[in-house]
Amino acid sequence: MDEEAVRRAVARMAREIVERNAGVKGLILVGIHRRGVELADLVAEEIEKSEGQKIPNGTLDITLYRDDLSVIGPRPVIGSSDIPTDIEGRAVVIVDDVCYTGRTARAAMDHLADFGRPERIYLCVLVDRGGRELPIQPDFVGRHFDVTPAEDVAVLVPKEDGRLAVELRKTE
């Protein structure tokens, strides 16, 4: 996907979110570190453009909620989690770059529960590559890719990678 394709997908997901939520009332976007944070910013911009209203936008680092510390060891880079408003009774949209095994989404939901009890949680991802290991499905998807385990989906975002795109790569 080139930049145009990504932007169109983001714009469509933004519309779908507003439609499903019947407006922007009670909506909070939460991006997962690191690339989900930038994508959440893009989705928020789109919603603001169409609805003329800023919606709260937070970040979540799920490192400490992962279930694989004993398998792959500690990750030395832990970002901060910052939820700007009380999530009690709100509709929280978790935004991430890729949905694969579903373990990140599970960890994100556990993490959100420590901030309160949202009315509901949506999952919005730019790429759904299949291969789920948990009964979790995204609500808003930019694009489905059939990807074998030997391939990798790379989502590139401006601040991290210098450009906006999605690329399929062979894993070495």
Add this chain to the structure above:
Amino acid sequence: MTKTVEFGKDLTGLEGLSLAQITTILDVAEPFKEISERPIKKVPVLRGKTIVNLFYEPSTRTRVSFEFAEKRLSADTVNISGSGSSIVKGESLVDTARNLEAMRIDMVVMRHGSSGAAQFLADRIPSNVINAGDGQHEHPTQGLLDMLTIRDHMGGIEGRRVCIVGDILHSRVARSNIYGLAKLGAEVAVCGPPTLIPHGIEDIGVTVFKRVEEAIEWAEVLNVLRLQLERMEAGYIPSLREYNRFFGISVARLERAPRDVLILHPGPMNRGVEIDSHVADGPHSVILRQVTNGVAIRMAVLYLLAGGSPERAEAAKMENRA
């Protein structure tokens, strides 16, 4: 992906750590600070891990700080203190530890009166061992939290002038500070009565000030150590009053400094001996910040040591999935 810094099984001292390892611990402690400010001060990262806090010497701050750190990471903890356990019945350290291991523990945090006790234990049991102070050797987590506090307030450690004041000879806090600060590129000095300064300390690049006034003129940070009352009985100093006269950190002394001096103290304080109350409670004292940072540092150390074995990590990386 960021380059991973490997940690060994144990943390027994800062002397054996690399600059990269120390920096990683300080950096990892940053996000852990935020967890203690949340309404729900808990993350599940060490769920299911069992940690024993084995304290052969009395301690409030360090033990409670470790315990909070462990609980906020969701570990299960047991506290064993010298009195009231089989330790007073004469059980050896290794026997105590092996019995604990037989109950399937994952980590031991130990405070012990003998220098080298932490390493001794670490070499003999498969669990992770964290040194919470061993004799006159090291107190690595205290050194780390002191450095984190200095970094918070000075914006960095490299090139900063830090003077440790007091009983350097017997102090494990001084030792961990000197090793750690030197690795991070600080200029380190010590100041105290000649009887309490180790011989040859200049040889490892530490400046010695005989008069506290000179130390205050030079330093940007003072780490004021607790003067143990036993030192007077043992004849190292004539009297507490005299110590206060010559080495006590007072407002009057600090006012003569050419700059604001950051004041640290590892606690517990003897107010009116090594530090005056107006200094301890004054605007440049970060003593309570040290206590807050202590929990974050200990969380970082527990987290970094609790990781899986390198072999399993390699195997997992092979089938890695973003």
